Amino acid sequence: RKEVEQDPGPFNVPEGATVAFNCTYSNSASQSFFWYRQDCRKEPKLLMSVYSSGNEDGRFTAQLNRASQYISLLIRDSKLSDSATYLCVVIPRTGGFKTIFGAGTRLFVKA
Amino acid sequence: DAGVTQSPTHLIKTRGQQVTLRCSPKSGHDTVSWYQQALGQGPQFIFQYYEEEERQRGNFPDRFSGHQFPNYSSELNVNALLLGDSALYLCASSSPKDRGVYNEQFFGPGTRLTVL
Numbered sequence: 001r002k003e004v005e006q007d008p009g010p011f012n013v014p015e016g017a018t019v020a021f022n023c024t025y026s027n028s029a030s031q032s033f034f035w036y037r038q039d040c041r042k043e044p045k046l047l048m049s050v051y052s053s054g055n056e057d058g059r060f061t062a063q064l065n066r067a068s069q070y071i072s073l074l075i076r077d078s079k080l081s082d083s084a085t086y087l088c089v090v091i092p093r094t095g096g097f098k099t100i101f102g103a104g105t106r107l108f109v110k111a
Numbered sequence: 112d113a114g115v116t117q118s119p120t121h122l123i124k125t126r127g128q129q130v131t132l133r134c135s136p137k138s139g140h141d142t143v144s145w146y147q148q149a150l151g152q153g154p155q156f157i158f159q160y161y162e163e164e165e166r167q168r169g170n171f172p173d174r175f176s177g178h179q180f181p182n183y184s185s186e187l188n189v190n191a192l193l194l195g196d197s198a199l200y201l202c203a204s205s206s207p208k209d210r211g212v213y214n215e216q217f218f219g220p221g222t223r224l225t226v227l
Contacts (some may be wrong), residue, residue: 004153031147034215043155043218045199087153097167099144101153 001026004090006102008080013109017078019045021105023088024070033071036071037084044087047073078109113138115204115219120162123225124192131188132222136204142166143185144216145177146201154201160185197226 006023013019025033033050048055049072050062059072075082088102116135122132137144140160146154155222156169160179177178179185189196201225 043220045218046215049215053184096208097144097159097161100156101146103151103153 002102003027003092003100004088004102006086006088007103008103010106010108013078013107015078015080015109015111017109018074018076019078020072021088022026022070022072023084023102023105024068025088025090025100027070027090027092028066028069029101030069030090030092033062034091035060035062035071035073036087036089036101038087039084044101047086061062066088075107078107079107080111083107083109086111113219115140115199115202117202117219117222120220121223121225123227125227126192126194128192128226129188129190129205130192130224131203132189132200132224133184134187134202134204134219135184136219140204140206140217141183142205144203144205145185146169146189146203147196148199148201148221150198153157153193173197186226192226192227197224199223 004025035047036044037047038044050064054063059076063072066078085104085106092099112122115137118133138156144159145157148154158168159166163179172213176188199221201221205216
């Protein structure tokens with residue numbers, strides 16, 4: 001089993017739609033969680049951190065479910081500019097400084 | 112404020128050769144991590160450097176080695192290149208002193224390595 005797993009997609013949604021991605025992780029002691037966004041042939045950029053209490057940043061909401069070992073990202077009112085690959089990132093407590101990326105979920109938002 | 116820079120942007124090598132990639136961290140950052148990203152995959156952690164020492168290593172063979180200099184810049188060396196080493200190599204910097212966001216990493220644009 002992979003340490004971090006994501007549905008690769010692609011998710012094809014119309015503008016204005018709400019879309020949700022999940023990401024599961026295998027190490028129950030994992031410490032920190034993030035969502036990164038990567039545009040085609042560009043470097044990953046931090047989208048948001050994921051806190052135990054959940055957090056929201058504009059149209060984006062991230063949730064953490066430690067009991068089921070998954071994190072989620074919800075995008076409301078999708079824009080064309082949201083088209084990208086969304087990478088789930090886990091930092092395992094026992095792993096120290098190692099950062100584990102999922103393979104990413106591709107999102108295409110169409111007009 | 113300069114972000115993370117990497118050089119070169121593209122590189123073509125043949126099997127068996129050696130390559131050195133370079134990274135300058137974001138201003139104020141003292142920690143550098145290297146990642147390999149194959150097409151269609153997420154970045155895979157190679158190793159992290161802090162205070163000029165390798166602090167942690169991922170599942171990569173000894174052919175992959177690195178160095179960090181006193182100015183916090185870093186090099187990634189790959190010996191005896193294989194076809195499978197073709198990938199985008201990303202450098203990311205961070206600072207353990209950052210408040211609010213634990214281990215937030217800022218990535219450079221990457222070096223695209225092609226091994227023929």
